Amino acid sequence: MDPLFLAEKVSTIIQIVTLIVLVVLSSRLIGKGKLILPTFFFTFSIVSVLLSDLYWITFEVMRPGERMPIAANEISECAFYLLLSASVASLKINCEKLYLKEVIPALIILVCNAALWIVWSGEWLEDIFSCIVMGVLFSTVVRRVKQTNLLPVYGWCLFYGVGALAIVLQTITIIKGGQIGKITDISTYFLIIPMCIWFDILTLRGIIKKRKNTFLLSIMGVMWAYLSLYMSPGYVYYAVLLLVNFGWVLMYLSLKNMHGEVYRDDLR
Numbered sequence: 001m002d003p004l005f006l007a008e009k010v011s012t013i014i015q016i017v018t019l020i021v022l023v024v025l026s027s028r029l030i031g032k033g034k035l036i037l038p039t040f041f042f043t044f045s046i047v048s049v050l051l052s053d054l055y056w057i058t059f060e061v062m063r064p065g066e067r068m069p070i071a072a073n074e075i076s077e078c079a080f081y082l083l084l085s086a087s088v089a090s091l092k093i094n095c096e097k098l099y100l101k102e103v104i105p106a107l108i109i110l111v112c113n114a115a116l117w118i119v120w121s122g123e124w125l126e127d128i129f130s131c132i133v134m135g136v137l138f139s140t141v142v143r144r145v146k147q148t149n150l151l152p153v154y155g156w157c158l159f160y161g162v163g164a165l166a167i168v169l170q171t172i173t174i175i176k177g178g179q180i181g182k183i184t185d186i187s188t189y190f191l192i193i194p195m196c197i198w199f200d201i202l203t204l205r206g207i208i209k210k211r212k213n214t215f216l217l218s219i220m221g222v223m224w225a226y227l228s229l230y231m232s233p234g235y236v237y238y239a240v241l242l243l244v245n246f247g248w249v250l251m252y253l254s255l256k257n258m259h260g261e262v263y264r265d266d267l268r
Contacts (some may be wrong), residue, residue: 004234011238012053018245019050022252033259034092038215041087042255045080046248052076074126078133084219085137088144093213099146102156106142107135109163113227116170134223141219150206150217158198162191163227170231189236192228196243199224203250207257215254222247 026043030036052073059073114131118124145151151159169184169191176184199221206214225244232240 007235007238011241012057015241015245016050016053018248019046019053022046022248023050026252026255029256029259035255035259037090038087039255039259041083041090042251045083045087048076048079048083049248052080074130078130081133081137085140088137088140088216088219091144091213091215093144093147097143097147099143102146103139103142105160106138106163109160109167110135110138110227112167113230116167116174117230119174134226137219138223141216141223144213145216145220148213148216150211150213151202151220155202158195159224162195166191166231188231192224192231193236193240193243196221196225196228196240196247200243200246200250203247203254207250207253210257210260213258215251215258218247218251218254222251 023043023046026039026046029039030043032039055073055076110131114127117127117130121127166188169188172184173181173188199217203214203218203221205211206217222244225240225247229237229240229244
């Protein structure tokens with residue numbers, strides 16, 4: 001059996017099991033405390049990813065190797081971003097400032113990534129639409145992470161610096177190809193994967209210390225993991241996919257922590 005085929009099937013099974021467990025656990029939080037809307041939107045964002053996976057598996061079995069301009073699973077992925085954005089927006093965080101200094105560079109990184117997706121896949125309509133809905137989530141999360149001071153100054157520098165450098169390296173990979181392209185491609189992985197792990201560590205610290213609003217930081221980490229996923233082929237893709245799965249778990253744990261904080265506030 002092809003090892004890459006095996007890696008794909010194992011990662012798919014892990015992802016579906018993870019999603020089912022998270023849907024069951026997060027649905028139990030709905031109606032508890034004062035976080036009904038954030039929990040509701042979060043739960044259905046995970047349901048959207050689960051439906052996307054189930055559709056893709058069914059489609060692959062029925063019509064292997066075929067592609068469509070916009071498939072139902074891609075619509076579900078867009079629903080994931082929008083529902084997660086609604087979850088963040090429904091949190092009771094006063095965020096009147098636009099924080100354009102933080103939001104604009106993040107959106108530029110996203111748009112540049114979308115341009116690379118189009119070059120790689122040739123799917124203009126799908127990639128532009130995905131960029132728009134991801135942009136909604138990006139701008140919402142970045143504003144609230146800045147508002148709540150969850151990310152240190154050096155963290156913002158890393159986020160923008162590594163994001164920009166990864167785009168430059170991937171652009172060189174596409175333009176140059178050959179040996180130089182391989183070097184720049186591999187170099188990208190040594191940038192984006194440690195950043196995924198760094199976000200996970202920050203989120204874990206916040207969960208352990210019960211730091212308020214760590215849920216926002218966990219979403220930012222998952223968004224970075226998604227950008228990394230779209231830059232990664234082969235075995236690297238499935239390695240990053242495991243980090244995406246872990247990021248979903250951290251999102252649930254940080255949201256559950258917030259429920260505990262609300263409950264304690266109610267007792268006071």
